[in-house]
Amino acid sequence: MFARTACAAKYSRWPLRGAPSLGLLSLIALLGIVAGCTTNVASISPTSVSSAGPAFKMTVLGSGFSSSSAVQWNGSNRSTTYVSATELLAQINAADIATSGSASITVTNPNGSSGTSGGTSNAKTVSIVTPPVDATTYRIDPAHDGAVTFTSSVRFPSAPAWQVNLGAGAPSNIVIAHSRVFVTTATSTGSQLVALDLATGATAWGPSAIAGAAGAAAGVAYDNGQIFVAQANFNGSTLYAYDADTGALNWSTPLGAAAPGAPTAADGMVFVITAGNATLDAVDEATGALAWQRSLSASGGTPAVTADGVYVAATSSGCSAIDLRPATGEIIWNSSAGTGSCPQADAATPAAANQLVYLPTSSGTAIFSAEAGSGSGALADSLPAAFTSSSAYFGGSSNLDAVSLSNDGVQWTFNGDNQLDTSPILVSDQAHDRYVLTGSSLGHVYAVDATSGSQVWMQALSGKVEQLAAGDGWLLVVVETGNDSAGTLTAYTIAANQ
Secondary structure: OOHHHHHHHHHHOOOOOOOOOHHHHHHHHHHHHHHHOOOEEEEEEOOEEEOOOOOEEEEEEEEOOOOOOEEEEOOEEEOEEEEEOOEEEEEEOHHHHOOOEEEEEEEEEOOOOOOOOOEEOOOEEEEEEOOOOOEOEOOEOOOOOOEEEOOOOOOOOOOOOEEEEEEOOOEOOOEEEOOEEEEEEEEOOEEEEEEEEOOOOOEEEEEEEEEOOOOOOOEEEEEOOEEEEEEEEOOEEEEEEEEOOOOOEEEEEEOOOOOEOOOEEEOOEEEEEEOOOOEEEEEEOOOOOEEEEEEOOEOOOOOEEEOOEEEEEEOOOOOEEEEEOOOOOOEEEEEEOOOOOOOOHHHHOOEEEOOEEEEEEOOEEEEEEOOOOOEEEEEOOOOOEEEOOOEEEEOOOEOEEEEEOOOOOEEEEEOOOOOEOOOOEEEEOOOOOEEEEEEEOOOEEEEEEOOOOOEEEEEEOOOEEEEEEEEOOEEEEEEEOOOOOOEEEEEEEOOOOO
């Protein structure tokens, strides 16, 4: 509704007793318009960003906005795009979030035009936080860039800190957060979720049974003190939220379709793709309410999420990358890779790094600008990968390749035992030491110098290495030890004082 019309509607609901004079009616109408059209900020997205991150667009939702409205960062105007009387977009600069702290977000209507009052709105606060050191979702972080930076030096131990038998059933992705390890394992009646103490491996709570279809573990994500699990069941799928401290179920939300990918949780929202109906669901973390839903011909996988975008792979035109606004689900851009098709299930997961989106295709990896969606080249290797600003590290083809992002050239190749097949992880420290972690089907775990490709550490475990996770100074390794997918979880301390 147009802003002046909305104000008039409010005025028209006032009860009139008797017949006021024309002057009084005019005054009442004027007051009604001014009061009803005062600029108000209801919410902002994101509400939290990592310090020293890239520039981004902030979504501001509220009322009383006009084409002359300006979003302010600590009282200073930022470049503002008017979307509607209830939505504005503001360009936030990298310099604004260079250091940790907070900022006040307001909207000003300097001219009071288009039926709005002048002045400045109420304020909302955005937090600028130290980049996390946890592994909160599939591929380490919501962007799925496969990389984490610790706050102390990385050192590789001669022996594990602890080892836990996970029992039968394939495990999910591993979450390391809240000083705990969270993982699900598949059962004959669905999945079970367990929380382990990160320091000792002792069970903190669980296992908690999650009813559903047998055969695959449910994907796991963490944000703001809650664990989110997307479980397939016979009538579709369900998203669950558990208290990370106690394991208590906070809420559950039916998603309406089968085959959910692992969820991504960020900034108060949980995003899940259900391949059964090719739909992306956004769910409010606090209440479990469905915030928005989009049918996108999604081929599966897990959405990559940044401060100003939700990125998915879709099959509407060959293989395409789609960028959606996290707060509203509006499509920002939809760009086709031109050739090739999208992979299915987990392999359809894109990555966001270096203000670019990396899209998995059947012919390699297509690259797009994260802001505009314009094509930015391609890489011959296929995701998943771990990213720095200049290199990508690809595994899964019996060896580990370091590839230049500028020309797609191979910088080095590490062979190990020639059976490397896990998704690589990049760990860095404040001294700018960088190591790529990988595992093999023969039970070996390697750390490789990210610059030279030389081996710096190796551990031999009994069984096939299924997956790795690194977070909060720890490396977690899942090894399959039986034909029933039974496995063990082995933990190494690789950085202290996180």
